[in-house]
Amino acid sequence: MAHTLGSYTKNPLIHRDRRLGTSTSKWVASFSCEDLKPLIVCRGPIRKEAMDVYAEMGITHFGILLSEKDSIVYPNALAPELRTLTDSRRVHRVPDYTGASKEERVERIHQIISIAIDNGYDSIFAGYGFMAEDDEFVAAIEKAGLKFIGPCSATQSGAGKKDEAKRTALSVNVSVTPGIDNVTARTLVKKHPTREKLLALATSDGLKCDPAVLGDTKLSLEELADHILYASYERGVDLFSIEELCAQVQAECEAMFKKYPNSRVRLKAIGGGGGKGQRLLGAGLLHAKNADEALIKKEASEAPGLVREILNEVKANGIGDNKNVLVELNIEQTRHNEIQLLGNGQWCIALGGRDCSLQMHEQKLLEVSVTQEGLMTEIERARAAGKDAEVKALESDLKVLKRMEEESERFGKAVGLDSASTFECIVDRDRHYFMEVNTRIQVEHRVTELCYVLKFVNPDDANDFFVVESLVEAMALLARHKERLPRPERIVRFNASVEARLNATDASLSPHAGGMIRYWSKPIDGEIRDDQGISMVNPDTGLFVKYRVAGAYDSNIALLLTKGEDRRDSYERMSDVIQSAVIRGTDLATNLEFHYGLVNWFLGRNVMAKPTTRFVVPYLTLVGLLKDTANKIDPVYAFLQMKKHYTKLIGDAYADQPEVAAKEVKNMSTLLDRKGTLITRPIERLLNDPHLLSGWLSMNIKNFRLEENGKVVWLRNPVGVLAETYDYLHMNFRPHKPAAEMIWNHDNELLQQALRFSRTIREHFGLARDEYHTLTGILANEEPQGGFDAAMWQQIRSAHFGYEAGLELLGILFQVGFHTKFWDLKVEEDLEITIPEYLTDADLQARMKKVLVPPPATKADEIVAVCGGMYYGQEAPGMPPFVTEGMHFEKGQPLYIIEVMKMFNKVYAPFSGTIDKIIMTSGDGTIVSKGQPLFKVTPDEVFVEVDTAALEKEKRTVTSKYLQAVLYEPVAAAPPAAKKAKPAAESLGAAAV
Known part of the structure; x- marks a missing residue:
């Protein structure tokens, strides 16, 4: 509105x-x-x-x-x-x-x-x-x-028009991108390489040209060709074929690759907008150590197909249409x-x-x-x-x-x-x-x-x-x-x-x-x-x-x-x-x-950072890596293993007092069970959505550090981080919200108690929020601190331990960030963004795209539509189909085009195989839905069924590994380790809850 x-x-x-x-x-x-x-x-x-x-x-x-x-x-x-x-x-x-x-x-x-x-x-x-x-x-x-x-x-x-605008810019001393804005004129000159032949063409086709322009011998052949071309557009005739234009663009791309080594070229329709009618080629040259003639020709050979895509996308492939395409150097860090x-x-x-x-x-x-x-x-x-x-x-x-x-x-x-x-x-x-x-x-x-x-x-x-x-x-x-x-x-x-x-x-x-x-x-x-x-x-x-x-x-x-x-x-x-x-x-x-x-x-990081147009895809790839790792973690299993960890700690602390140990283990188990959903619900939400996890890891970058052994050390009180996490996920308590979308009442009561306690004790010692490490050091003392008597001091220590117990599980999220090298994508002091090279790998990008959105479920002998849209089985009208029945196709070979949201998306084969039957017989321009079968195929390799038991085993192994890096031995702050203290759960109940 x-x-x-x-x-x-x-x-x-x-x-x-x-x-x-x-x-x-x-x-x-x-x-x-x-x-x-x-x-x-x-x-x-x-x-x-x-x-x-x-x-x-x-x-x-x-x-x-x-x-x-x-x-x-x-x-x-x-x-x-x-x-x-x-x-x-x-x-x-x-x-x-x-x-x-x-x-x-x-x-x-x-x-x-x-x-x-x-x-x-x-x-x-x-x-x-x-x-x-x-x-x-x-x-x-x-x-x-x-x-x-x-x-x-x-x-x-x-x-x-992009070509005219570029010429105007040059005429008034405006900086422009290196490149060619008259490839159609060059195509025409290639076909009619003299002034006489160009003039004869204008006459034979009956084009309405300005006689003054035709008679101006100071004009270059390309300028003359441009004038004749514009007359042809008004007449509605073509003076060269699309094949001839494609050949000229390919030659210009070869020349650009030689002039600007290790660079890509951008092809742009002179019309269009909103991203339509643009393609990049030359990816294989970006990091090539030896850009020899063969590699240059190979990369440039993609130009004809891309030109056809561009003209098709901006609907400039009809007779008499202006088919000019800009051939420009692609500025990579832009x-x-x-x-x-x-x-x-x-x-x-x-x-x-x-x-x-x-x-x-x-x-x-x-x-x-x-x-x-x-x-x-x-x-x-x-x-x-x-x-x-x-x-x-x-x-x-x-x-x-x-x-x-x-x-x-x-x-x-x-x-x-x-x-x-x-x-x-x-x-x-x-x-x-x-x-x-x-x-x-x-x-x-x-x-x-x-x-x-x-x-x-x-x-x-x-x-x-x-x-x-x-x-x-x-x-x-x-x-x-x-x-x-x-x-x-x-x-x-x-x-x-x-x-x-x-x-x-x-x-x-x-x-x-x-x-x-x-x-x-x-x-x-x-x-x-x-x-x-x-x-x-x-x-x-x-x-x-x-x-x-x-x-x-x-x-x-x-x-x-x-x-x-x-x-x-x-x-x-x-x-x-x-x-x-x-x-x-x-x-x-x-x-x-x-x-x-x-x-x-x-x-x-820094809102004044200077991302380039290359930022989003590597960032999205990193988010995919978060998801790939998060898929291997079971937070409920982690919570249960953490309970066993605390049981062992308490059992060891009271090894010579079996009855006390049994009672204390039961109380601790009850305490952790009370906190179970409070801790695991936001963790599950973050692990399930890597985009949310990306933002959370960035916002909490200053709240922890990793020791050399990989252990997580909290620099902020995890109680405060947990509360902020509920707010970040919009799950904080609001009476009008459904229970499924917010913190549950009993969890909120416990969280608010923990927040009040931690804020009170922190303020008592005059500490800032980021001085949590100092606070834990103070609470590690068995001797009373801050003017408290011995009994109150032990209750405070017990309450602190009770409120903090289990929250270290949040550290598993930091482990996900650590193992995916999440923080390697960073903003430098000069505001430039460092993109790790591995995030620019095309294969990794393609794999992570599938992790973020797994392909639609399909049978081993079918290829289905990757998304909904309008189906095309050929590059452009009059072109041969991408595949035919009985044809063998290679992995990465184009199979069809889906037009969706005004963009033409070419879909490539995910594996090699043979087309047994084309199910999609309705023809070009047919609307298809995601997952709709298009081809019956015989893959070259037999698909292996996923072993769910092996996946579950891997999940528990990874979860246990990450859990070990976040669990701590709460000897210093935990009264159970100091035999004189009251049992932790009892103290928590008396002092705090």
Whole structure:
């Protein structure tokens, strides 16, 4: 649900009515947009946001498109915005939003324009959908006499296409990534290598070229070829085949590999966005000691297949489509930073940056603000703490940010930017390279809105102004009053903000479509949730309305945002938001737990760390290793073995007093049984979810140390750690929660008693929380300490022992971290992140992905769909099938493609074998479900049945090994070892319980 952000601001200036027409100032009122009549042609959270903003601006005549996929094809995926938009005359139905082919896209453009004209709309808003940066669409809108609420067609053409944008950047001295932006022109020159042949081609094909360009002998062959190609796009003809283009890309890749040894190459469609139309090749060269000619040719030979995938994915493989592909050096240690821009064609203003490096498969996951004010705050804090390396790193970031902002404004002016756009860069330490411009509003635009607002001041009166806090509102203002709007001032709202994308993905971040959301908890204070209105209840019943997460669109379910005085503050609030979120459903999987673990990883290390775009996959691999190890631990078995350990300790302590020993053993057993669920429930929860365990291990890194013999030594009282663990897992006591989701009453009573006791005794001795080791040293004394008499001292020691007994079991979690080398993935003093080399191993990454999400159950003679989605048995239309009946396939060979959430995922054979029968006979474009049989096969090797008894034996062996490293001999603090003490359990009962 979209929110008016005024209530979240610390600046009293920014709390106002969006309806400028109601202002008493004639100048302000003149910027009213109440007469604007927009048609919203996008979907998702941005559609709901636009509806809310327009209503708040006083715009009453607006409508939306509704596709069949939103209302018919996928039951229960009906646009939830319709619960508030009850006037059916403002809802206009189309088969889909963009069309599946070039012909359908053109048809849809005409249909949308007709809908707008026939229903009295004067403008069109396309949000951050792909139509938003389609220059042909925008040009058609302008030609029809309508306004486009976004950059004009000239800006779209000059900045929206990646090749044109790169050329513009070079012309205005903007740093760009090394590479080639005209491979189609080179392909054409390769086929027609002289000026005469190119001119003859233009004539023979009847292309409408500019005679002045054709006659300009100063133009290079490639520049001439480019002009002829653009004429061919207008005519709708191809001047070369896809095979010829693929061959040229392969040759360019070979040249790039030779020029930049041990580097990969990135292929990018000039259109696309959101990660679509991009592929990497050259992985075998990254660490190759001898990148010889044969290896280079082998790696480059992958290019043709990748080019076809790219063109297919962005639907640019039709006759007459612009098939240009950028061939760029892949900057390996790169951060993805972007600058928010706004302009009116004459002025352009940068609104700070966003770091979007935390991404996977080119899909952004967590985005954080990067502003000059925020960085300066962090620099002063680091300087005050004496962190010189951190200060230097942050100062470098500040310099890069200032350069990017300056270059982005220069670029914006060069292309006549007249709305909102985003200037995207890759940052490599103290250098940056321009990557592309998204000529539309971004999914993560609210990250900027939470940091800055815009103050528009009357040029004739400095006291006459209005404030805009929404980029959607600013775009509407620009569409209605473009040239009249003066260049605004940017005003700080908050120093930091962060956005987490809640996606329909499983624990390995693979797409998981088709689930049904049946319940979603309400947003907590300070949470900004953009979810398309999914969590909006039924206005008549007040009940949640179930919602199907369809695979027709991208994987995003919602955008969760928080803000703060600094980045840590915003991260802590995000942790609270995710911790409190409860979302339930059928066959539903989200990345909520991933985000919780990731946010707390940074909170436990350093929120100012500089992750690169390579961070998430190694991190996910490490989380998989946690799961792989956690699967071998049985916490209940560990607890029972710990009871035996205490029984032996007490038996040894009272070896010469059998009756006392028997009684004390019984009492200790009773005591530990009382604590059994208190201790084991959170441990089981953490072992079952490695994402939660990752965050917990990071947050508790300072609460223990390991001795050389591997023994765990607690630096914080484990009672406090246990209480914080219940809070971290959102299992702390709250009367309204079901018992299954929170600490049980009797466990909570015992925990609160333990907390009160430990806090009281710690404060009595004037110790801080992290001086637990000092406290245990004091309690080790048999002689009374702290002014207590002998009897009370022994009761205190007994109570301490009783409350602490068994909590060392939490140390098993530290052992999991130790044995997986969890803390080797770390943030250095200069904020760079060290990624251990073993986490970059592709085979390990693939294995851990299967550990996080085991493949669907299958028979030994079947291959089943790895996930739900749309099935394709060939690379592209007209290409041969991947496999045929009777064909032998090798491990790692492509078998089929699954399209899910707008991404094409090629699936490779998990083993070698022979295709006996193709069960999937329905053909390409068929929807399949996870686990659905596709092929009957005969594997080359016989599968071995899993020996469950051996697995259970291994589990107990590993559990016992880890347990030995956490158990301690409580002789010093335990009264049973000092014969004069009262039995521990009796003392605990008398003194504490």
